[in-house]
Amino acid sequence: MSTTVGDYVLQRLRDWGVEKVFGYAGDGINGLLSAWQKAENQPRFIQARHEEMAAFEAVGYAKFTGRVGVCTATSGPGAIHLLNGLYDAKLDHVPVVAIVGQTARSAMGGSYQQEVDLHTLFKDVAAEYCETVMVAEQLPNVLDRAIRIATARRTVTALIIPSDLQELEYTAPSHAFKMVPSSMDLSWSASVPDPEQLDRAAEILNAGDRVAILVGQGARGAAAEVTELAELTGAGVAKALLGKDVLSDELPWVTGSIGLLGTRPSYELMTDCDTLLVIGSNFPYSQFLPEFGKARAIQIDLDPTMIGMRYPFEVNLVGDAARTLRALIPLVRRKEDRSWRSGIESNVTRWWEVMERRAHTSADPINPELVFHELSARLPSDAILAADSGSAANWYARHVKIRGTMRGSLSGTLATMGPGVPYVIGAKFGLPDRPCYALVGDGAMQMNGINELITIAKYWQEWTDPRLVVAVLHNNDLNQVTWELRAMGGTPSFIESQALPDTSYADFAASIGLGAITVTDPDRLEDAWREALSADRPFVLDVHCDPDVPPIPPHATLEQMTDTAKALIKGDTNRWGVIREGIRTKAQELLSSSDDE
Numbered sequence: 208m209s210t211t212v213g214d215y216v217l218q219r220l221r222d223w224g225v226e227k228v229f230g231y232a233g234d235g236i237n238g239l240l241s242a243w244q245k246a247e248n249q250p251r252f253i254q255a256r257h258e259e260m261a262a263f264e265a266v267g268y269a270k271f272t273g274r275v276g277v278c279t280a281t282s283g284p285g286a287i288h289l290l291n292g293l294y295d296a297k298l299d300h301v302p303v304v305a306i307v308g309q310t311a312r313s314a315m316g317g318s319y320q321q322e323v324d325l326h327t328l329f330k331d332v333a334a335e336y337c338e339t340v341m342v343a344e345q346l347p348n349v350l351d352r353a354i355r356i357a358t359a360r361r362t363v364t365a366l367i368i369p370s371d372l373q374e375l376e377y378t379a380p381s382h383a384f385k386m387v388p389s390s391m392d393l394s395w396s397a398s399v400p401d402p403e404q405l406d407r408a409a410e411i412l413n414a415g416d417r418v419a420i421l422v423g424q425g426a427r428g429a430a431a432e433v434t435e436l437a438e439l440t441g442a443g444v445a446k447a448l449l450g451k452d453v454l455s456d457e458l459p460w461v462t463g464s465i466g467l468l469g470t471r472p473s474y475e476l477m478t479d480c481d482t483l484l485v486i487g488s489n490f491p492y493s494q495f496l497p498e499f500g501k502a503r504a505i506q507i508d509l510d511p512t513m514i515g516m517r518y519p520f521e522v523n524l525v526g527d528a529a530r531t532l533r534a535l536i537p538l539v540r541r542k543e544d545r546s547w548r549s550g551i552e553s554n555v556t557r558w559w560e561v562m563e564r565r566a567h568t569s570a571d572p573i574n575p576e577l578v579f580h581e582l583s584a585r586l587p588s589d590a591i592l593a594a595d596s597g598s599a600a601n602w603y604a605r606h607v608k609i610r611g612t613m614r615g616s617l618s619g620t621l622a623t624m625g626p627g628v629p630y631v632i633g634a635k636f637g638l639p640d641r642p643c644y645a646l647v648g649d650g651a652m653q654m655n656g657i658n659e660l661i662t663i664a665k666y667w668q669e670w671t672d673p674r675l676v677v678a679v680l681h682n683n684d685l686n687q688v689t690w691e692l693r694a695m696g697g698t699p700s701f702i703e704s705q706a707l708p709d710t711s712y713a714d715f716a717a718s719i720g721l722g723a724i725t726v727t728d729p730d731r732l733e734d735a736w737r738e739a740l741s742a743d744r745p746f747v748l749d750v751h752c753d754p755d756v757p758p759i760p761p762h763a764t765l766e767q768m769t770d771t772a773k774a775l776i777k778g779d780t781n782r783w784g785v786i787r788e789g790i791r792t793k794a795q796e797l798l799s800s801s802d803d804e
């Protein structure tokens with residue numbers, strides 16, 4: 208039997224070590240699908256409910272395993288559906304390769320059925336590499352490049368393969384003009400800046416009295432070095448959201464998340480420092496960094512095209528975080544005055560007390576902060592967490608304490624709704640032994656999460672550890688946007704756009720054989736988490752949450768809180784009790800921070 212182009216594509220993916228491809232069928236990739244059949248499903252084709260979900264699953268797989276994610280879809284509509292998931296990968300710098308079909312070559316350009324200009328469609332998302340394979344001899348080169356470029360640049364690449372070509376016999380490039388051979392090995396070492404550049408950075412760190420460090424996902428793998436440098440300099444360390452799992456929140460000088468969803472000690476760290484070191488982060492909101500001119504700043508980043516933005520840095524070191532820090536540490540003197548450090552630590556202690564208090568503020572029926580607070584206390588130390596965009600991202604950022612080998616992510620830069628459930632499906636296919644948790648709003652569940660529960664039901668029995676919990680924040684509201692509207696000069700929310708139809712996520716989950724409970728009583732929450740975490744199958748916790756618990760940003764003043772409350776009273780709620788409670792905890796927080804001053 209001859210080898211077709213489809214056979215060869217799968218063979219080459221296997222050679223690259225690709226084990227899973229997340230996708231959805233269609234006749235634009237029939238040649239690939241029949242090759243899959245012949246190849247006894249190697250690499251494994253994982254069927255999502257929607258191509259966007261397949262792309263998110265590839266992103267989740269890539270984020271949590273550190274390997275390249277691969278997804279596939281048919282021409283036209285299938286390729287179009289992939290787009291949002293691919294943008295999520297591109298914006299969060301995750302390597303994903305998309306392999307899509309196209310109209311047969313004989314019909315291309317003929318406005319044929321399902322013919323879409325895929326080059327133009329993918330031009331932006333796969334800007335680094337997007338190729339249409341027109342003859343067999345382009346392979347393996349174009350596939351190898353798609354994988355190498357996605358990996359090296361941590362981005363999205365796309366291969367478009369016309370349907371007829373997939374079924375033709377494969378012929379390799381020959382030793383001749385106009386042929387491009389290829390090879391697979393990929394061995395490279397991470398870069399370290401020159402000694403003179405490291406000296407410049409060390410001078411700044413040694414001159415400062417109050418050092419702040421901000422880590423992002425680029426610092427993953429450099430936890431030991433960040434810890435050593437923080438000990439030497441007496442620094443506090445804040446974490447950008449994609450770097451939340453870089454350092455344990457049990458370390459007393461880790462101030463947690465930064466930004467609108469961040470913590471008060473991170474805000475104070477940045478407001479009061481005189482020296483800033485940013486490691487592997489592209490955190491965009493410079494208003495949460497020190498005021499310009501107030502701190503001397505250094506950045507370390509692997510990517511010279513992304514460095515130097517976001518703050519007027521004095522030194523920009525291009526290099527791998529761990530290796531650069533290892534070279535920098537011997538040049539840094541230990542700061543003997545530890546007063547800055549001890550101030551940070553007491554801010555952090557106080558913050559966790561505030562969080563505990565906020566979580567236990569009464570609400571109707573359940574305070575969403577309590578959901579995360581209870582979860583955090585119970586999480587296995589090897590948990591994998593995915594938060595969806597929405598209020599869940601706030602509570603994940605602030606209430607979940609990372610420790611052990613936990614991993615956590617969300618759509619950091621695109622901040623799209625929808626990846627929560629598919630991310631953990633991707634994680635389960637890469638790391639099936641680890642317990643996974645998706646923390647998702649009811650809007651995101653209605654958008655697509657509920658459909659992806661069907662994918663979980665289809666596959667869970669083959670996972671070595673079936674624990675996968677989807678916690679739904681059931682508030683019948685697009686709550687994050689509702690709060691944004693309310694905060695906008697006191698605008699009340701627009702009910703027509705914000706209210707969601709009520710439905711039971713637990714009933715749906717149970718109807719497809721998953722474990723499920725509905726929780727409407729905060730006193731039942733602890734048991735509900737226990738049941739979900741020890742279930743013998745994936746579990747949906749349908750938690751009825753109070754939409755009037757405000758996601759208070761760390762820099763909010765009492766006056767702003769009160770203004771928002773006034774807008775609420777004018778607008779769409781008569782929930783004055785909850786609002787008053789929110790203001791009271793905020794006032795307590797502000798009062799307790801002024802006690803020390």
Ligand SMILES: Cc1ncc(C[n+]2csc(CCOP(=O)(O)OP(=O)(O)O)c2C)c(N)n1
Nearest residue numbers: 597598623624648649650651684685686687
């Ligand atoms: C695809 C997409 N559409 C719209 C938005 C804007 N948006 C951000 S959060 C949010 C509300 C999410 O509601 P839900 O999932 O119910 O979570 P909640 O905030 O209520 O907990 C919306 C509409 C977005 N980020 N992504």
Ligand SMILES: [Mg+2]
Nearest residue numbers: 648649650684
């Ligand atoms: Mg909601």
